[in-house]
Amino acid sequence: MSAGVEYTIDELARAADTTVRSVRVYHERGVLPPPQVKGRTGFYSREHLNRIRTISRLLDRGIKLNGIRELLEAWDRGDDLGDVLGVSEAEELDGAAAGSGETISATDLDERYRAVPNGLTRVVAAGLYEPVDATTYRIADPQLIAVAEQLGAAGVPVADVLDELDRLRGDCERISRRFVELFQRTAWQPFLESERTAADVAELAERAEVTRTAPGRLAAELVNRYTARYLAQDTELNEALPGA
Secondary structure: OOOOOOEOHHHHHHHOOOOHHHHHHHHHOOOOOOOEEEOOEEEEOHHHHHHHHHHHHHHHOOEOHHHHHHHHHHHHHOOOHHHHHOOOHHHHEOOOOOOOOOEEEHHHHHHHOOOOOOHHHHHHHOOOEEEOOOOEEEEOOHHHHHHHHHHHHOOOOHHHHHHHHHHHHHHHHHHHHHHHHHHHHHHHHHHHOOOOOHHHHHHHHHHHHHHHHHHHHHHHHHHHHHHHHHHHOOHHHHHHOOOO
């Protein structure tokens, strides 16, 4: 294990926004390497944390742990990941709907992201594309792809776009968890202790809808506000812009 930050299993689970039980399951299923044992305590590295985050993204795409193990083993060996990711949907997708989204050949997708190390794997793990069969991929999230392409057209390297998308996903997941925990404390738990009348159910439904929609609007507003503020503080940039 490389030098740097070390985590106990509890600390690793908290950092990865998962549970100790999940970490142990990942060990049992062979998708997470064992920790370094010092005395009687196992310590995990930043590589373990990154691996768990990758596993979580792949699970979100409906890929089973067996498929994830095969994918990560191939990744570690440096094999052709296009072949691994192209395993039949029946084996790797956990009941995900087939859908009818726009498709792209594995060759074209690999070519599109050839400048990015493990580019094909990364765009699938990021949820932008998903395998249909051994030779075809489907667009899984057209909105994210459109924003990524807009950034690329503005001159941001594709690898940097994917890095920022990875970080943004992690940030958004943490924000979402906090709002859901807030809902559970202030709405769900009181509902469980209520008489569960029709009025109680209606109030719960209203608060659940607010929890589903308000965090995104709030986060978007704050991100746009802070981004504009930081750009405005760059004197040299504003002097170079016309009309500044």
